[in-house]
Amino acid sequence: MATPFTGEGERRKGSVELRALAARRLRPVADRGAPGKVNRPLLATLGELGLLSRVVPLAGPVRAQDLCLLRESLAYACTEAETALALQGLGAHPVVAQGTRAQRARWLPEVAAGRAVAAFALSEPGAGSDAAALELRAEPTGVGGAVRAGGSLRVGSASSGWRLHGEKRWISNAPQADVYTVFARTGPGTRAAGVTAFLVPADRPGLGGEPLEMLGPHPVGTLTFDGVPVGPGDVVGEVGRGFRLAMATLDLFRPSVGAFAVGMARSALDASVAHAGERQAFGGPLKDLQAVSHLLAEMATRTEAAALLVQAAAAAYDAGEPGVAARSAMAKLFATETAQYVVDSAVQIHGARALAHGHLLEHLYREVRAPRIYEGASEVQRTIIAKELFRAAGAGASP
Structure with a gap:
């Protein structure tokens, strides 16, 4: 098996x-894969x-530096393989981070082997960049419903779980994935409050979806939830704290999105030097x-600067240093804008x-x-960076 590099x-x-x-x-x-379809042979090869x-x-844990190395290197030679790997990691990471023993035993070996396809289901028609505006409802079932504890809702002894109602959109690997990490509103709070993460297998009754035709070749689609049943055993992490889990996952993956961008930029640069x-x-x-x-x-010059910013953000994440949210946002912002240029x-x-x-560049132009x-x-990354600057200034710390 391949080993990380240090x-x-x-x-x-x-x-x-x-x-x-x-x-x-x-x-x-x-x-050999078809655009817009999950390439299962490719996933199996990545697993092998x-x-x-x-x-x-x-x-x-997942090392951010190793994740960035993988994504940058694969993106240079095969963006489809890079994205297939990244989507498996993104979809499964909430389970890696906070999944129960049963969830981990059931799904992680299958996802790691490329036999099961995972997806991260956060975005909605009215909640894309503004993820805290999500409206997918988790309605309590059972006589007792849900009870309040510690400021959030949790299942009471008389509750048998929830039913999910609503829609997710722009979900990578949907509707072809085998399991989804789904973020839904279980509590009465607004914005980030009262959101819970659920692990939802694709065969649950009431779960549907349609593919979307997008600019890039990767599978993206919608998910519809018509009373999809979920129980206490499907909760990932804690009830009412799902939004924190979603943001923690993105803090890890944002620098690696920058690494993906750097890989594409390096590929385009090398092709241009050869052509010139x-x-x-x-x-x-x-x-x-x-x-x-x-x-x-x-x-x-811009590509090298982006690579260094990505590496610094990943190293800070792995070291548990403060300010990871801002550093991750800076890395993603600068690297993706650089790759476009x-x-x-x-x-x-x-x-x-x-x-x-x-042509390679026609492909990269669509991907980037x-x-x-x-x-x-x-624009969201700039907002995150600015908020962290003001938070640091208010705490009397250096930005």
């Missing part, structure tokens, strides 16, 4: 090895190679044109050929747009 030298070596592995083993399997077990560990050295125009190679060489220099510039350097269907929106749009 130290800068080991990190670089690990990245080279993972890129080669992705090109050799994962790219061919990804190419031991890569999924690094984002869905059966014991111990080979393409003849105006009496010589493109690289001899100052406009092109300076653009390449800017692309490289680098890929767009790469298209400009390549010209019309980059827009042909099947979504990360600026999902797991908190760039």
Whole structure:
């Protein structure tokens, strides 16, 4: 089984090895998949190679630095494999972090092996970037319903659970996943209060969904809940504290979204450097044109800065340092915006050929747009950063 890499030298070596592995083993399997569909053979290969077990560990925490290394390296050679791995990790992480023994035993080995597909179901038609506005209802069932304890609702001895009513939208891997971490409102509170996480298998009665056709090739869809039954054994973590679990999960994965972006930026940059050295125009190679060489220099500088910011945020997360929310937001913000700039510039350097269907940059151009929106749009990341700055200032600490 693959092992994590530590130290800068080991990190670089690990990245080279993972890129080669992705090109050799994962790219061919990804190419055989259908756009908008879960590629189960690809997941099985990720499991066979031991890569999924690094984002869905059966014991111990997920290391943010290892997650970032995996996502950046796989994105360079095979964005489909990167996204398949990341979605498994995102969907299963609440169970890794706070799942019961039974939940962990039932699902983690299957997800880590690539035999079961996991999904993280937070967004709704009216609650995308504003996730705290979610409206999916968990209505108590049983004679006693739910009782209040410690400021939140929990199941009483006379309650048999809840029924879920509502809709989730823009859910990756929906409606093809085998199990969903679903966030629903169990209490009377508004915004972040009264939200509970549930682990919902796809075969529960009342659960439906439809795929959505999106710009990228990855599976995204809606989920509908028509009285879907869930019980105490389906609760992940504590009743009424699900929103905290969702945000903690995103704090881990946001820097790795930045790593995904860095991987795409590096791929686009390397392709542009090669093209500029080979393409003849105006009496010589493109690289001899100052406009092109300076653009390449800017692309490289921004990409390296983004990589360092991502690495710093991941290291801070692993070390349990304060200010992780702001650092994660900075990493995602800067890296995704940088990748958009680098890929767009790469298209400009390549010209019309980059827009042909099947070209690397045509593929990256479609892929690079979504990360600026999902797991908190760039504007949301700026809001998080500003709030953390003011919180630190109010506490008399350095930002």
